[in-house]
Amino acid sequence: MPENSAVPPDALVFIVDDDISVRESVEELIQFQGWHALTCASAEEFLSQAIPDVPSCLVLDISLPDLTGLDLQDRISADRSEMPIIFITGYGDVPTSVRAMKAGAVEFLTKPFSDDVLISAVRQAIGHSAAALADRASLQDIKDCFNSLSRREREVMALVVVGFLNKQIGFKLGISEITVKAHRGQVMRKMKAKSLPDLVNMSGRLR
Known part of the structure; x- marks a missing residue:
């Protein structure tokens, strides 16, 4: 054969x-x-x-x-x-x-x-x-990961992928920079993103 x-x-x-x-x-x-x-x-x-x-x-x-x-x-x-x-x-x-x-x-x-x-x-x-x-x-895996994010985590992710710094995100959302860092870490973990460019690419595919 x-x-x-x-x-x-x-x-x-x-x-x-x-x-x-x-x-x-x-x-x-x-x-x-x-x-x-x-x-x-x-x-x-x-x-x-x-x-x-x-x-x-x-x-x-x-x-x-x-x-x-x-x-x-x-x-x-x-x-x-x-x-x-x-x-x-x-x-x-x-x-x-x-x-x-x-x-x-x-x-x-x-x-x-x-x-x-x-x-x-x-x-x-x-x-x-x-x-x-x-x-x-x-x-589909990316969509499943995104669906696991909380509302606040999605808000943080949306600002992270367009280039906002933690301090700027905190100001926009009315939360502390430490809280932003915590949410950002959760986003990276739940999205299984290895780096910021990886997360940006995932966001692009979701759109």
Whole structure:
């Protein structure tokens, strides 16, 4: 079995194509790489699937019996944004490919394509998905930390990240400098911030 250390072992590749021979051949290719594959014959069948919280991508045919591949891309762009799309088609044209790529597709392949080209595209897509999921998890952790702050700690944090000194913060909030220092320490601890620049970066991500 080929070694793909750059791709998470739990990566999942969805294959949506109404041609069973294409579904089976792509599924076999994906599984040979050691990745998980799930096939669907239509966009509606795909939409009925539960999407696990693992790095994933979608190998999607343009021409489908219900929703087209482009319609499905529009449908999932918001709630499944961490799932990159690789379009495959036997009837590619420039306007269609441009629309797909502008909407965020990572690749647009015209049949027949080589196994290496598809695997390279899937590897790239899974990498994008893993990075997006990690970023989402990191942001959620920051939000959870921020939600643990008291009202006063949030007020202190808001002034700290824009550059106010402890003395200035105390004057603005009507509290002593010692109290500001105590709140500031609590903010750093609860936010798990290693430094002031780290805290400023967290504040920026929250905005």
